[in-house]
Every structure is written in C-alpha cells, then in structure tokens.
Amino acid sequence: MKHLLSLLFFCAMFPFSSSAQENESQFKQQFIYAMTFQMDSLDSKKQTETMELLTNGSHSVFQSLEKGFRDSVNLVKRKEKADYDVRNDASFRGKLKPINSLYSIFRTDNHFRVLDAFSLGMRSDNYQYYEEEIVLDWKLTGKQDSLLGLPVQQATTEFGGRTWEAWFTPEIPIGAGPYKFHGLPGLIVKIKDSQDFWTFTLTDMKQDINRQVALPTGLPKTVAKTDKLAFFKGRNDYFLNRTIIDEAAGNIIVGTPEGRQQSIDWDKKYAKSQNNWIEKFQ
Numbered sequence: 001m002k003h004l005l006s007l008l009f010f011c012a013m014f015p016f017s018s019s020a021q022e023n024e025s026q027f028k029q030q031f032i033y034a035m036t037f038q039m040d041s042l043d044s045k046k047q048t049e050t051m052e053l054l055t056n057g058s059h060s061v062f063q064s065l066e067k068g069f070r071d072s073v074n075l076v077k078r079k080e081k082a083d084y085d086v087r088n089d090a091s092f093r094g095k096l097k098p099i100n101s102l103y104s105i106f107r108t109d110n111h112f113r114v115l116d117a118f119s120l121g122m123r124s125d126n127y128q129y130y131e132e133e134i135v136l137d138w139k140l141t142g143k144q145d146s147l148l149g150l151p152v153q154q155a156t157t158e159f160g161g162r163t164w165e166a167w168f169t170p171e172i173p174i175g176a177g178p179y180k181f182h183g184l185p186g187l188i189v190k191i192k193d194s195q196d197f198w199t200f201t202l203t204d205m206k207q208d209i210n211r212q213v214a215l216p217t218g219l220p221k222t223v224a225k226t227d228k229l230a231f232f233k234g235r236n237d238y239f240l241n242r243t244i245i246d247e248a249a250g251n252i253i254v255g256t257p258e259g260r261q262q263s264i265d266w267d268k269k270y271a272k273s274q275n276n277w278i279e280k281f282q
Contacts, residue, residue, distance in 0.1 A: 023214060023215050023217050024075070024212050024213065024214055024215065025056075025059070025212070025213055025215055026056075026210065026211065026212055026213075027054035027055065027056050027061065027209070027211045027213060028056065028207060028208050028209055028210060028211075029054065029055050029056065029174075029205070029206070029207055029209070030052055030053070030054055030205065030206045030207075030209050030211065031052070031053040031055070031187065031202060031204075031205045032050060032051070032052055032053075032065065032202070032203050032204040032205065032206075033050075033051045033052070033053065033178045033200045033201060033202055033203065034048055034049075034050060034051075034199075034200070034201045034203050035048065035049045035050075035051045035101070035178065035198075035199070035200050036048045036198075036199045036200075036201070037049075037197065037198045037199070037276075037278070038197045038198075038276055039273065039274055039275075039276050039277075040273040040274070040275060040276060041197065041275055041276040042275075043273065047100070049064055049100050049101055050064065050065040050066070050203075051063065051064055051065060051101070051178060051200070052064070052065045052068050053176060053177070053178060054068070054211055054213060055174055055176045058107075058108060058109045058175070059106075059107065059108050060106075060107045060176045060182070061104060061105065061106055061107075061213055062104070062105040062107075062178060062179060062180075063101070063103065063104040063105065064099050064100070064101045064102075066096070066097045066098070066099050067099050067101070067102070067104065068211075068213075070086050070087075070096065070099075071104075071213070071214065072211060072212065072213070073086045073089075073092075074086055075212055075213070075214050076212070077089075102116060102117045102118075102119075102127075103115060103116040103117075104116075104216075105179065105180060106215065106216055107176070107180070107182060110133050110134055110135050110182075110183075111131065111132075111133055112131065112132050112133070112134055112180060113129070113130075113131050113216045114129065114130050114131070114132070114228075115127050115128075115129050115216050115223070116128060116129075116130075116231060118234070118235040118238050118239070119238075126222070127222075127223045127224075128223065128224045128225075128226045128231055128234075129216060129219060129223050129224070129225050129226065130225070130226050130227050130228045130230075130231055132228055134159075134180055134182075135183070136157045136159060136181065136182065136183050137157055137158070138155045138156070138157050138166075138183060138184055139155060139156050139157065140153065140154070140155050141154045141155065141156060142154075145167065147167055147169075147189045147190055147202075148189060148202060150169040150171050150172070150189060151169060151170075151171060152167040152168060152169045152189050152190075153167070153168060153169075153170070153186075154166070154167055155167075155168060155184055157181075159180070159181070159279075160278060160279030160280060161279065161280030161281075162193040162194065162195070162197075162198075162278075162279075162280065163193065163194040164181070164191055164192070164193055164194070165191065165192055165193075165194065166181065166184065166188050166190070166191040167188070167189050167190045167191070168184040168185070168186040168187060168188045168189060169186045169187055169189050170185055170186040171186065172186055172187040172205075173185065173186055173187075174186070174187045176188070177191060177200070178191065178200035179200065179278065181200075187202075188200070188202075189201075189202045190202065197276055198278050229281060232277075232279070232281040233281070236271065236281075239267065239270060239271035239274055240267060240268060240271040241264075241267060242267045242270075243260065243263040243264050243266075243267050244264065247260075
C-alpha cells in the first residue's frame with residue numbers, strides 16, 4: 001500500500017493534461033467504488049454497481065466502470081471507423097455488462113458538467129446535458145478511524161436533500177470523491193447518507209492507466225441542453241408515462257386496449273418504486 005501511495009503522490013504532482021484532440025483528455029489515476037443503493041425507500045432490497053473515478057488534479061470524471069470501458073473503446077475505434085459501436089462488435093459479444101447508471105459527471109474545481117439519460121424512447125443513449133456549480137459545506141467531526149489500511153477522518157455535509165457522512169484520507173491528497181462529492185483535503189474513501197440508502201465505498205485504486213476520455217464539448221445535436229431541475233422532472237414524468245410517451249413518439253406499438261392499459265399501470269407502479277434517487281427534488 002505504501003508503494004502505491006507513493007506512486008499516487010507522484011502522479012498528483014502533474015497538472016491535468018489535454019491530448020492533441022481538443023475534445024479529449026488524459027487521466028492516469030483511477031479509483032474504483034462500490035455504489036450500493038436502495039431505489040425504493042419502502043423496499044429494503046439494495047443494488048450494487050461498480051463505479052470509477054478518474055482524476056488529475058482538480059479535474060475528474062465519475063461514471064460506471066462498464067460505461068467508462070465502452071466509451072473508451074468507442075473513442076479509440078472511432079478514430080478508424082466513425083460509426084463504430086462496441087455493442088455491435090462480435091469480439092465483445094457476451095463480454096459487455098449491463099449499465100444501470102447512465103450518467104458521466106465531469107468536474108473542474110467546483111464546476112460540473114453532467115451527461116445523463118433516462119432511456120427516453122426505449123434507448124439508453126439519448127442523453128441530456130446540464131451544468132451546475134457545487135460548493136459543499138463540510139464539517140470535520142474530529143473522529144478518526146482506519147479503512148483499507150488507510151488513516152481516515154470523518155466529515156459531514158448536506159447535499160441533494162440528504163445528510164452525508166464521509167471518511168477521507170489525507171494520505172492521498174486528492175480533493176475528489178464519488179458522484180459530485182469533492183472539496184475535502186484528501187480522497188473520499190467512504191461516504192453514505194444518514195438513512196443508509198446510498199453508500200459509496202472505495203475498493204481499488206490504480207495509477208498510470210493512460211485513459212483517454214471524450215469531454216462533453218462540441219456535443220452533437222442529439223444531446224439536448226437542459227437544466228438540472230428540468231432533467232429530474234423530465235425523468236420522473238417519463239417513468240410515470242413511459243408507454244404514452246413512447247407510443248406517441250412511434251417507438252412502440254401496443255397491440256390491444258387491454259395491453260395498453262396494463263402497460264400504463266405498470267409504468268405507474270415502476271415510477272412509484274423509483275422514489276429514492278440520490279438527489280431529491282420537489
């Protein structure tokens with residue numbers, strides 16, 4: 001662990017670097033987190049997804065590990081073939097895993113650019129884009145502990161309608177963490193909300209990975225610019241009325257009136273079960 005930490009300190013000395021492609025950036029540090037969450041506040045069943053944090057100084061990207069893998073393969077392959085899609089590549093058949101968290105969160109200091117989707121039109125690649133400034137008011141509690149063999153300190157903050165408890169390590173002087181959490185004097189090793197609905201736990205870290213990541217600049221017209229509240233409300237409305245919206249867009253055909261009503265009823269039941277997103281909204 002000490003050898004790994006010394007390598008991480010060495011990498012942290014170098015500033016964020018841009019590649020020759022103005023819409024790409026290179027990241028050398030990767031931190032893997034297990035994201036455990038309960039989407040229905042009335043159902044104790046929890047899910048876990050593996051996420052990655054790529055960082056270079058004050059810049060970071062947070063997304064699912066699988067999404068990061070697919071995007072990286074596409075980025076490289078599309079330089080040779082513009083319409084390449086890893087999902088259609090026979091050499092990857094059976095190797096791709098499902099992606100539940102569709103977002104990619106790009107941070108520069110306190111500024112966030114978020115690409116996210118809610119499967120609009122029965123597709124997982126119909127993205128929207130919003131920006132926001134986030135300054136978290138962290139309070140150090142003075143509590144100390146050890147996680148993953150690292151000395152950690154406790155801090156709390158309010159964000160997204162929840163109270164959060166974080167454990168960070170000054171041993172890795174990177175002011176970043178999972179999701180949109182940042183601003184502590186050390187990497188966040190673990191963070192959870194006070195009701196234990198959402199938890200992020202560091203499980204692995206790698207250095208010198210040489211990852212090229214496409215930045216959300218020069219976005220295609222298919223990516224709609226929106227704002228955060230509009231996106232949250234649009235997602236909720238889509239889940240409530242998915243059948244009606246997809247039918248109107250010509251993405252589905254419902255065979256019978258009875259089948260249509262069953263589908264509408266299922267939408268409302270599903271939307272009710274998706275009541276515990278990481279950020280609450282009114």
